[in-house]
Each structure stands twice: as C-alpha cells, then as structure tokens.
Amino acid sequence: MLEALRKAATNPTYHRYPFSYQTDYREAIAAWYGRRFDVVLDPATEVLPLAGSQEGLGNLGLAVMEPGAVALVPSPAYGSYSRTSRFAGGEIHLMPLREENGYLPDLSAIPDEVLSRARLLWLNYPNNPTGAVAPLSFFEEVVAFARQHEILVCHDNAYSDVSYDGYVAPSFLAVDGAREVGIELNTLSKAFNMAGWRLGMAVGKPEVLRALAQVSFNTSMGLFGPLQAAAIEALTGDQSWMVERNQIYQQRRDIVVDGLRAIGLEPLCPKATLYVWAKLPPGYTDSLEFSKWVLDQTGVWLTSGMFFGPEGEGYVRASVTTPTDDLREAMERLQSLKL
C-alpha cells in the first residue's frame, strides 16, 4: 500500500480535483465485495467512495433526515448514528440491544406511532460496542420490515473483517432485496489497519448513494488519488496477512476475557470486532463511577458503557487495540482490585 501511494504521488493526474478519476477505486470496491462477500455490485451506481465510513455516517443524516422524521437507533451504539440523525433536525427512537436477545433489536417492539414517522434504521454487526454478530436470518427480517414500513436501512459493516474462531461476517447486501431497501458502509480502517488513511465506501441502493454523493460533493470533493491507489492495492491484493492479524487480536481478546472474568465481571466472548463488552460485577451499577475508580486504582481505563447510550449503563467496554504485553499488564493490575 505504501509503495502504491509513493508511486502515485508523482503522477500529475492526481493533482487535479479527484472526483474526475474515482472509477478505478469504485471498481476495486466492487471487486472486493464480489470476492469477500459474494455480492455483485455495479461500480457506477451501487458504489460510492468515502473518506472513511465516517463520511457516510456524518452525511447520511443530512441526506435523508428532516424535522418530523425519526431515525431508529440501537442502544448501546456507536455515537454517530444519533448525532447525524439529529443534524438535519430529525428525532431518534432508541432500540434496546439486550443480552437475552443476542444484542439484536426487537423490531416488533417499536410503537406504531414511531413507525409511521420512521425514515432510517441504523444497524451495525459485528457490533460496536457489544461485539455481537447477526445471523443472515436477522437481516432477512430487517429487509421485510423495511419494505413493510418503507424505512431506509443503513448497515454499518465497519468490523466485517476483524473476526475470530473461524467466524466470517456477511454483508447485509447478501440478503435478497437488501439493496432495494438500504445501503451498507464499510471501511479500510479496521479490515486493513488503515484508520489514518480515511478510506471507506457506501454500497447499495443507488438513489441513496446519489443523495449521499450530493452532500459529499459540497463538503469534500473526493479522495486524493494516491490514497485511492493504495486502497486499490489493499482491496485487490493479497489479503492472507489478515489471518495472522486476527490471530493476534484473538489472543488479546482471550487475555481480556479471562482477566475481566477473574475479577468478577461478566464479559461476552466476541466472535468479531475489537471490543470486549462486560457486565459490571454484582453490586455495581454506575459504569462511569466504576471506570473512574478502576482508573484511579490501577491506571487502566475501561470505557464506561453509558457513553454508548442508556442501555450501555451497567457495562464497560475493553479494546484489544493495545499491544499484547500492555494488555497483559493491564489485566494483571486489575487483579489487585478489591471488588
């Protein structure tokens, strides 16, 4: 990727405005979706390059929401879904993700009054912060639900390629009818360890991608060509190194799950994502107080669940992005806590 970036940087073509030469990147995204998810995309209409999936998250609210419209947002969830839905004056309705339901939302629990105004449904599997994954049967249910209530679905698949124990995450678009009701966001940040490069994509329903592109055209005007060249290299080149990378994360996941369990927390052992979601020990309810106390006692930060929405209260999230030796030390320090 670095070599592709270096080489492309000397090509004068790439010093022009970038929207005129994004075809190759679109084609590389379509090729990756075909190879990785068995989803065939038309690069011209069903693919939109983005500066990270965050560009899509941030702009989707502006593209489709308006005062009076409601966005259905999971709780707990990555914070941007609520924020972007409110940017254009929309309201949000929180859908609890509960352990007993496999951290999937109960779509049948959404009140009719909300459904009549619902415009956008946010989903994210593999899920941040819970680490939960969704079966294809759930995506099928979502497509039927979205059709029935004429709701647009945005599935955030940012963690599709950080997975463990042989689990392979699907694309929402692999389900029949999904591309008629929604879009999927994806990114090179997690799959390819390229978070700083700001390379992502939206794929799916052409009409929604056009609306997203209109907002983006007014804010960013495309990606610098040499970055696109590096992305093409990543998406179309050898990806066997991801196996070893995921083994490293998996080892860290096990260290964290064991360490948290040993001090009385109840961690979910995730099949994917960079996170371990853990219920506070019996007797503890305030996740922010707990996180601060643990930080004071040990110098280890566990992110308080309340940061991810009201249903996150009572939980903390640990991340496996820290180097393995530091994580080991963190877990050792936690063992000194008097819980």
Ligand SMILES: Cc1ncc(COP(=O)(O)O)c(C=O)c1O
């Ligand atoms: C669930 C989720 N979606 C999207 C993003 C944004 O990723 P990026 O903009 O780097 O693609 C993140 C970043 O942590 C995330 O956790």
